[in-house]
Amino acid sequence: MINKQNVLGMDIGGTNTVFGIVDARGTIIASGSVKTAKYPNFDDYVDSVYESLNALINKNGGIETIKGFGIGAPNGNYYTGEIAFAPNLPWKGRIPLADIFSKKFGIPVGVTNDANAAAIGEMTYGAGRGMKDFIMITLGTGVGSGIVCNGQLVYGHDGFAGELGHTVSKRNGRLCGCGKSGCLETYASATGVARTAKEMLELTKENSLLRSIPLEDITSKDVFDAAIQGDKLALNIFEFTGKTLGEAFADFVAFSSPEAIILFGGLTKAGPLILDPIKEHMEKNLLPIFKNKVKVLFSEMKDTDAAVLGASALAWELK
Amino acid sequence: MINKQNVLGMDIGGTNTVFGIVDARGTIIASGSVKTAKYPNFDDYVDSVYESLNALINKNGGIETIKGFGIGAPNGNYYTGEIAFAPNLPWKGRIPLADIFSKKFGIPVGVTNDANAAAIGEMTYGAGRGMKDFIMITLGTGVGSGIVCNGQLVYGHDGFAGELGHTVSKRNGRLCGCGKSGCLETYASATGVARTAKEMLELTKENSLLRSIPLEDITSKDVFDAAIQGDKLALNIFEFTGKTLGEAFADFVAFSSPEAIILFGGLTKAGPLILDPIKEHMEKNLLPIFKNKVKVLFSEMKDTDAAVLGASALAWELK
Numbered sequence: 001m002i003n004k005q006n007v008l009g010m011d012i013g014g015t016n017t018v019f020g021i022v023d024a025r026g027t028i029i030a031s032g033s034v035k036t037a038k039y040p041n042f043d044d045y046v047d048s049v050y051e052s053l054n055a056l057i058n059k060n061g062g063i064e065t066i067k068g069f070g071i072g073a074p075n076g077n078y079y080t081g082e083i084a085f086a087p088n089l090p091w092k093g094r095i096p097l098a099d100i101f102s103k104k105f106g107i108p109v110g111v112t113n114d115a116n117a118a119a120i121g122e123m124t125y126g127a128g129r130g131m132k133d134f135i136m137i138t139l140g141t142g143v144g145s146g147i148v149c150n151g152q153l154v155y156g157h158d159g160f161a162g163e164l165g166h167t168v169s170k171r172n173g174r175l176c177g178c179g180k181s182g183c184l185e186t187y188a189s190a191t192g193v194a195r196t197a198k199e200m201l202e203l204t205k206e207n208s209l210l211r212s213i214p215l216e217d218i219t220s221k222d223v224f225d226a227a228i229q230g231d232k233l234a235l236n237i238f239e240f241t242g243k244t245l246g247e248a249f250a251d252f253v254a255f256s257s258p259e260a261i262i263l264f265g266g267l268t269k270a271g272p273l274i275l276d277p278i279k280e281h282m283e284k285n286l287l288p289i290f291k292n293k294v295k296v297l298f299s300e301m302k303d304t305d306a307a308v309l310g311a312s313a314l315a316w317e318l319k
Numbered sequence: 320m321i322n323k324q325n326v327l328g329m330d331i332g333g334t335n336t337v338f339g340i341v342d343a344r345g346t347i348i349a350s351g352s353v354k355t356a357k358y359p360n361f362d363d364y365v366d367s368v369y370e371s372l373n374a375l376i377n378k379n380g381g382i383e384t385i386k387g388f389g390i391g392a393p394n395g396n397y398y399t400g401e402i403a404f405a406p407n408l409p410w411k412g413r414i415p416l417a418d419i420f421s422k423k424f425g426i427p428v429g430v431t432n433d434a435n436a437a438a439i440g441e442m443t444y445g446a447g448r449g450m451k452d453f454i455m456i457t458l459g460t461g462v463g464s465g466i467v468c469n470g471q472l473v474y475g476h477d478g479f480a481g482e483l484g485h486t487v488s489k490r491n492g493r494l495c496g497c498g499k500s501g502c503l504e505t506y507a508s509a510t511g512v513a514r515t516a517k518e519m520l521e522l523t524k525e526n527s528l529l530r531s532i533p534l535e536d537i538t539s540k541d542v543f544d545a546a547i548q549g550d551k552l553a554l555n556i557f558e559f560t561g562k563t564l565g566e567a568f569a570d571f572v573a574f575s576s577p578e579a580i581i582l583f584g585g586l587t588k589a590g591p592l593i594l595d596p597i598k599e600h601m602e603k604n605l606l607p608i609f610k611n612k613v614k615v616l617f618s619e620m621k622d623t624d625a626a627v628l629g630a631s632a633l634a635w636e637l638k
Contacts, residue, residue, distance in 0.1 A: 075608075133476040147574065149475070154468045156576020157452040158612060161468075166606050167570040170490075178606055251486040255466065255574050257475020287485050287497055289394075293477060 004067035006060070008053065008105075009312025011114060012036060012073035014088035017045075019053050021060050022312035026125030028305055030056045042091045050104050068108040070314030071097060072117030072307060079159035081111045108318035114138070114307065116153055116162060118264055118299075119146025120317075121310025126300040127262050134260045135252055136299075137164065137245075139267035142177075143185040143192075149256050164252060165189070169244050187244040190266050193220035196237050208233035224270050238270055242277025249278065250285030253294050264299035264306065323386035325379070327372065327424075328631025330433060331355060331392035333407035336364075338372050340379050341631035345444030347624055349375045361410045369423050387427040389633030390416060391436030391626060398478040400430045427637035433457070433626065435472055435481060437583055437618070438465025439636075440629025445619040446581050453579045454571055455618075456483065456564075458586035461496075462504040462511075468575050483571060484508070488563050506563040509585050512539035515556050527552035543589050557589055561596025568597065569604030572613050583618035583625065 006029065010019035013036060020031030032052045039045035057063055075086040081098025083089065102109040112120070119136035122128035128136070132151040138144040143165030147154040154161045165185035166178050173182025174195065186192050197210055197218045209226040210218055210233060226234035249261055261282075267274055279296050286294070301309060325348065329338035332355060339350030351371045358364035376382055394405040400417025402408065421428040431439070438455035441447035447455070451470040457463040462484030466473040473480045484504035485497050492501025493514060505511050516529055516537045528545040529537055529552060545553035568580055580601075586593055598615050605613070620628060 131476070133480075149468050149473045149480075150471055152469055154575055156468070157450070157578035158576055158608075160608050161452075161574065161576035163573040163576075163606055163608075167573050168566070168604070171566070180604065180606065247487070247490070251570075252574070254482040254486050255480065255571070256473055257477055257480035257482075259476035285487070285499065287482055287499065289477075289479050289482075 004065060006065050007067050007312045007315035008057075008069040008107075009308040009310070009315065010049070010053075010069070010071045011117070011307030011311050012071065012076075012083075012089065013114075013307075014074070017049060018308055019049065019056075020308040020312065021056060021066070022309060024316075026309055026313075028308060030060050031308060032056055037090060040090045042095060045091075046100055046104065049101075054105075063105060063107065066105075066107055068110065068315035068318035069101060069105060070117065070120075070311040070318070071101070071109065071111045072114040072311035072314075073097065073111060074113060076111040076113045076116075077159040078110065078112045078116070078153075078155045081109065083111070108315075110314045110318045112153075112155075112314060113144070113162075114310070115144030116146040116155075117310035117314060118144075118301075118306060119148055119262075119310075120153060120313040121301055121306060122262050122264075122299060123148055124313035124316065125309055127297045128260070131259045133256060134258045134262055135164070135256065136262050136264065139189060139263060139265040141190055143189045147256060148258075154256075164248070167248065167251070169248055184244070184248050188241055188248070188267075190220040193223055193237060193241055193267065194218050196240055197223050197234075200233055200237060204233070206233050210234060220267060224273070227270070227273055235273070238273040239277045241267075242274050243281045245274075246278045246281025246283075247285050249282040249294075249296070250290075253282070253286060253290050257290065258294060260295035260297050262297050262299055264301065268298050323384060325384050326386050326631045326634035327376075327388040327426075328627040328629070328634065329368070329372075329388070329390045330436070330626030330630050331390065331395075331402075331408065332433075332626075333393070336368060337627055338368065338375075339627040339631070340375060340385070341628060343635075345628055345632075347627060349379050350627060351375055356409060359409045361414060364410075365419055365423065368420075373424075382424060382426065385424075385426055387429065387634035387637035388420060388424060389436065389439075389630040389637070390420070390428065390430045391433045391630035391633075392416065392430060393432060395430040395432045395435075396478040397429065397431045397435070397472075397474045400428065402430065427634075429633045429637045431472075431474075431630075431633055432463070432481075433629070434463030435465040435474075436629035436633060437463075437620075437625060438467055438481075438581075438629075439472060439632040440620055440625060441581050441583070441618060442467055443632035443635065444628055446579070446616045450578045452575060453577045453581055454483070454575065455581050455583065458508060458582060458584040460509055462508045466575060467577075473575075483567070486567065486570070488567055503563070503567050507560055507567070507586075509539040512542055512556060512560055512586065513537050515559055516542050516553075519552055519556060523552070525552050529553060539586060543592070546589070546592055554592070557592040558596045560586075561593050562600040564593075565597045565600025565602075566604050568601040568613075568615070569609075572601070572605060572609050576609065577613060579614035579616050581616050581618055583620065587617050
């Protein structure tokens, strides 16, 4: 009997799809990618992924060595194996991803959303190793989350649990892409940081390096660049963002009392500029029984590998 | 070998401790109680409980028929088996409840807090039967909660998960007994309803049946009595309370995507007066993917039996 020592991982993004073969230690043995946006027809997309990935597999021991295939995708549902009405993907309606790839490769396929995949990746290979209770928060264009309780990912009754980016930070606050108002994501994502910058620049006359950039063009990267040069307004933007996150985290802790909250994504590059206010305001807002107990950590996954590793980690659990 | 067909359940409250023998169908075969407040010395309390409960056991088949003993208590911790610094109990510091009763009776003993016990009771005997994902909310003097994900109670890394009554409904809002401000509990408990009544009566000149009661004496029961007589201000109080709960529930759903939120406790006596605004405002605030999916139900446990049944249900899971 051949030992099935490797798994496949794939992350489907609106622009690119990246995939790879991963071993049990979390090393990516081989990887590749296709342009998602180039395939408005889903069957063409599947053929293209199959062709590239199959070539990788054949060069690395063959399909007999592969235990399973984990896929992270926007709106990916663990229970149904589908992606459903994902706004940033070219294919409309429900796509039975797991079924299709399972038939193509003849191995078990699991699907979940990208933030859940990140949480499983962190638990298997990263900062969540050995933890049975933690919350993964991804701070990117949006705010995603994956929740682990008692060593298991929380999928909820319909597979869509863990939408913490859409809990309300400010009632009747900023309009969110989801149709609601005041969602955490509108304040604490990279986009949220840019919105905060715009608001602060419009509402005050305070001097700032950011005033040299047209309002509509300011990104979270610009705010970071200004902050590390000591720009006071830029520092205030990170303080505000961290405060908003810290306050939200205090409520998340009251829900599942995690050992740690693990942060991933572009905004974590700000380091202590974002981490310090998060910790300060989380502690300030925690119930006494939770104080000085909950770690806030940065992910230990490399940016470039995290998406594939996270998705691949799901494959170890498949039957 | 004797079939261990029954369990013991006990609920420790600040005033009374109630206990009983429960069969696998959730029938309380025999029950009794002692006055918690009468025993400032914990050893005396244990002796008194042991004496009463042992007499019940001997009259009902003997200790050989008992599988285990579940205890619900304020600040009860499932992992340590202790109650720790419970403000409403006569004993200070940490009390190793599970250890002590396990030695006394020679059977496994499990401890958790009252809201978690209610959730396990509901899952075993009540409205949560057959559900793997639901949230129990107790609306009493305070607001408690027990969260079930994937068929398991969420205890968190320290045993204290599920403090949803202390998530923030209004930033810098009403001062809470926990030391924080704006907690859900300050608005949506029986005490919160009385505070809302007081505020509305002070801030408006609106006519109301409640004006015949001294402000400091108004209870949630008074508000209910006025509301069913059609008193507009009293109806507004329930609308406000239900709205606050519904908004909070929308965030809870984003966390764990439960099949149902199950309500227990005094305020549920208000029936549709509280349920209708809860449902309306929860739906209004849900992410599109969660809309029209999540049930809001009243508990199916009888008030008088729920505490003992809930605690007893924990005993079936003990090893």
